[in-house]
Amino acid sequence: MERIVRVALIPLFVLIWTTASMATNPLPMLLASADYSPVPSREAQICPHRERVNTERIRLAQRWEEEEKAKEVKGKSITGTMPDPFQPVNRGFFWVNDKLYFNALKPLARVYGFILPRDVRIGVRHVILNAHAPVRFANSLLQLKMKKAGIVLCRFVINTTIGLAGILDPASQMGLPRVDEDAGQTLGVYGLKEVAYIDWPLLGPSCVRDSLGTVADTLLDPIYYLVNGWVYAGLYAFNKLNETSLTLGNYESLVESAIDPYLAVRNAYYQYRIELIQK
Amino acid sequence: MKGKVFISLLVLLTVFPLWKVGASAVTPMDQVKSEIDQALKILKNPKLTPKEKSRAILGIVEDSVDWHEVAKRVLAVRWRRATPQQRERFTRLFKEFVKANYADKFERYSDEKIVYEKEETDPPYARVFLKIYSKNQPKPISMECRLINNHGKWLVYDILIEGVSMVNNYRVQINNILVNSSFDDMLKVLQKKVEEKFGKES
Numbered sequence: 001m002e003r004i005v006r007v008a009l010i011p012l013f014v015l016i017w018t019t020a021s022m023a024t025n026p027l028p029m030l031l032a033s034a035d036y037s038p039v040p041s042r043e044a045q046i047c048p049h050r051e052r053v054n055t056e057r058i059r060l061a062q063r064w065e066e067e068e069k070a071k072e073v074k075g076k077s078i079t080g081t082m083p084d085p086f087q088p089v090n091r092g093f094f095w096v097n098d099k100l101y102f103n104a105l106k107p108l109a110r111v112y113g114f115i116l117p118r119d120v121r122i123g124v125r126h127v128i129l130n131a132h133a134p135v136r137f138a139n140s141l142l143q144l145k146m147k148k149a150g151i152v153l154c155r156f157v158i159n160t161t162i163g164l165a166g167i168l169d170p171a172s173q174m175g176l177p178r179v180d181e182d183a184g185q186t187l188g189v190y191g192l193k194e195v196a197y198i199d200w201p202l203l204g205p206s207c208v209r210d211s212l213g214t215v216a217d218t219l220l221d222p223i224y225y226l227v228n229g230w231v232y233a234g235l236y237a238f239n240k241l242n243e244t245s246l247t248l249g250n251y252e253s254l255v256e257s258a259i260d261p262y263l264a265v266r267n268a269y270y271q272y273r274i275e276l277i278q279k
Numbered sequence: 280m281k282g283k284v285f286i287s288l289l290v291l292l293t294v295f296p297l298w299k300v301g302a303s304a305v306t307p308m309d310q311v312k313s314e315i316d317q318a319l320k321i322l323k324n325p326k327l328t329p330k331e332k333s334r335a336i337l338g339i340v341e342d343s344v345d346w347h348e349v350a351k352r353v354l355a356v357r358w359r360r361a362t363p364q365q366r367e368r369f370t371r372l373f374k375e376f377v378k379a380n381y382a383d384k385f386e387r388y389s390d391e392k393i394v395y396e397k398e399e400t401d402p403p404y405a406r407v408f409l410k411i412y413s414k415n416q417p418k419p420i421s422m423e424c425r426l427i428n429n430h431g432k433w434l435v436y437d438i439l440i441e442g443v444s445m446v447n448n449y450r451v452q453i454n455n456i457l458v459n460s461s462f463d464d465m466l467k468v469l470q471k472k473v474e475e476k477f478g479k480e481s
Contacts, residue, residue: 081451118414125417178418246415249387257380259452259472267451268443275442 082197082207082270090199094262097204101251105244113245121242123167128239129178130159130166135220139181143189148179180276183220184213188277197266205269307405307426308398310433314343315393322385333382345434346374348427352436352446353453365462372469379476390414403428
């Protein structure tokens with residue numbers, strides 16, 4: 001009971017943070033406002049003709065954009081951006097997380113990867129993924145994705161038995177691909193938007209919707225009720241270490257190829273989640 | 280007899296060019312596949328040094344991308360307002376920027392298996408879907424190449440990895456600079472990035 005109360009405090013904290021941040025920073029970054037400002041510029045006050053020319057130019061630009069959009073191949077084309085009213089705070093946490101990654105997690109993952117052979121680490125990954133199957137099953141059901149729910153169930157049965165408690169992944173070879181469903185996606189399927197981007201310290205990129213999702217997933221996870229809260233957090237950290245050791249270089253290549261690493265990560269997260277929700 | 284030869288010649292002359300067109304019409308997927316195969320061949324060639332490899336692959340990248348279309352999409356609405364010189368400078372700089380960024384990224388390739396899943400054509404656009412199977416990644420990486428037909432050749436104008444469009448990602452970053460600074464300042468930032476990367480290499 002006490003644990004549930006503790007978990008319930010997180011969304012409350014998010015809510016307080018949202019309102020507090022909105023109060024101090026009421027102007028969310030709006031790209032469009034710089035383009036199509038309805039307020040007459042200083043230039044317009046001095047020279048109305050010039051302003052007309054500018055308005056005409058903007059109108060043409062808008063039309064061109066619409067034409068381009070119409071020409072675009074059918075299919076997903078994301079035009080929005082992640083709302084980010086707490087950008088200064090998030091940038092601070094991004095900096096902290098970036099430093100933590102390069103100075104703590106990465107060296108640790110290197111040592112860990114040096115000690116354990118890759119196949120063992122992949123086995124560890126499989127066991128952890130398999131143990132979280134109930135969460136994916138519940139979310140597939142909540143989204144009424146019956147085929148996915150069936151796949152999760154079959155995979156769980158096959159991998160737990162033939163796959164030796166999940167160490168191996170024979171289900172993938174049988175044509176049952178891994179399903180990726182979480183409560184953040186479930187909320188997204190039912191129309192909840194991101195609300196605001198949050199780069200949590202230690203946990204990394206998320207948003208209000210996906211943070212609520214993470215809390216819900218924790219409550220849906222049977223392991224959460226079987227072990228002590230600290231053990232659960234330890235398991236999370238261990239999973240993160242194991243994953244990092246296998247995917248070293250993913251984060252680096254995203255950050256290194258960016259002009260503004262913070263925005264690159266935020267936008268990648270935004271697009272990635274939209275893709276997952278649409279699947 | 281003469282008439283027959285004449286007619287068959289006529290038929291041959293009219294059909295031959297058609298046949299030729301049919302043969303040279305490469306599908307978008309073939310195009311992407313041949314470029315990736317070329318790149319993989321270079322990567323697997325033990326005779327080449329890493330530097331030679333990256334130079335050869337960057338050559339393929341340069342030829343297979345429609346940089347004008349990429350630049351237009353990255354700038355989006357700003358493209359229209361930019362002068363022809365600015366557009367040209369941005370296109371050239373952005374190409375250099377992308378090449379500098381990915382020059383040292385090819386070495387990460389190890390034991391991935393590529394499966395070409397499907398293609399969708401909607402002239403002049405096309406999309407090619409692939410899956411990259413890597414043991415290190417938790418699941419197969421889905422990749423989508425968006426192409427545009429430029430004078431009979433399919434050229435890439437965007438790549439999406441797990442649904443993350445590179446053009447969209449750079450658009451957000453570039454636009455953020457443009458909100459507060461001028462176009463030329465943005466070009467300077469890009470120029471600095473390119474110089475940093477090339478400085479690192481040499």
